[in-house]
Amino acid sequence: MRKIVITSGKGGVGKTTVTASLGRRLADMGFKVVLADADVGLNNLDVVTGVESRVVYDIGDVIAGKCTVFQALVPDHESGARILPSAGGGIEMSAQAFRGVMDSVTDCDFLLIDCPAGIENGFHRAVSAATEAVVVTTPSASAIRDADRVLTLLSAYRLEDVSLVVNRVRPDMVARGEMMEAADIARLLGTPAIGVIPEDDCVTLYQQLGRVPSFALSERAFELLADNVACRTKKCAELRAGRRRRRRWL
Ligand SMILES: Nc1ncnc2c1ncn2[C@@H]1O[C@H](COP(=O)(O)OP(=O)(O)OP(=O)(O)O)[C@@H](O)[C@H]1O
Numbered sequence: 001m002r003k004i005v006i007t008s009g010k011g012g013v014g015k016t017t018v019t020a021s022l023g024r025r026l027a028d029m030g031f032k033v034v035l036a037d038a039d040v041g042l043n044n045l046d047v048v049t050g051v052e053s054r055v056v057y058d059i060g061d062v063i064a065g066k067c068t069v070f071q072a073l074v075p076d077h078e079s080g081a082r083i084l085p086s087a088g089g090g091i092e093m094s095a096q097a098f099r100g101v102m103d104s105v106t107d108c109d110f111l112l113i114d115c116p117a118g119i120e121n122g123f124h125r126a127v128s129a130a131t132e133a134v135v136v137t138t139p140s141a142s143a144i145r146d147a148d149r150v151l152t153l154l155s156a157y158r159l160e161d162v163s164l165v166v167n168r169v170r171p172d173m174v175a176r177g178e179m180m181e182a183a184d185i186a187r188l189l190g191t192p193a194i195g196v197i198p199e200d201d202c203v204t205l206y207q208q209l210g211r212v213p214s215f216a217l218s219e220r221a222f223e224l225l226a227d228n229v230a231c232r233t234k235k236c237a238e239l240r241a242g243r244r245r246r247r248r249w250l
């Protein structure tokens with residue numbers, strides 16, 4: 001089983017979005033997938049995957065011995081991925097206890113761990129339970145700088161692989177030279193990019209409806225990301241601005 005933590009330096013860059021979308025696509029490809037929320041207190045993976053109303057137990061209950069990890073898993077009916085919700089808050093969860101729960105997840109090909117923002121306890125808890133990491137950043141200077149800090153921290157962990165996802169890319173701005181290309185960000189951070197996700201209103205819509213529609217701009221980008229993860233490849237497909245329709249003057 002591959003245990004991949006989805007992390008970032010800066011908050012709000014798309015960790016939960018990437019965890020949910022990547023997990024669903026891997027499940028669509030036929031893999032057995034569990035998505036675990038490591039964000040105690042500000043957990044929202046259950047909301048983003050649309051399973052919130054069916055949550056009975058959470059990781060806190062598993063640690064307290066109230067249920068098994070399998071009783072806490074909530075299936076996403078559309079893709080077959082299963083979500084392990086985090087505790088809503090007010091509980092202490094050590095890295096060791098969290099790792100114990102992650103290690104008890106069996107019968108799955110991919111365990112994706114949605115890391116909380118920041119580099120405090122939650123970060124250590126999530127990363128120490130994983131064997132691989134995906135760092136999400138946006139093309140903004142502050143997000144890139146924070147990603148750099150996190151990559152330095154990650155080097156202290158024994159991870160088999162660390163790669164990058166550049167989220168919220170505006171190909172039109174890249175084309176005008178107003179936004180950095182994903183390949184340049186990857187070079188700057190010394191980490192290969194395995195996903196380049198465009199800014200897409202459908203992503204926000206999906207968080208309310210539970211699924212990105214197939215016509216969404218980001219759909220193909222998430223597919224390529226899932227392919228890279230499944231095949232352990234590092235193909236970085238730069239997004240290109242759509243060709244403008246040539247105006248015909250009559
Ligand atoms: N590619 C995208 N296009 C448009 N909106 C996006 C995209 N990716 C993420 N968003 C939006 O950005 C917001 C933050 O995303 P998300 O919750 O996934 O970030 P996060 O890194 O998990 O945040 P936190 O650090 O608080 O856990 C959400 O409202 C989401 O809909």
Ligand SMILES: [Mg+2]
Nearest residue numbers: 015016017114
């Ligand atoms: Mg999040």
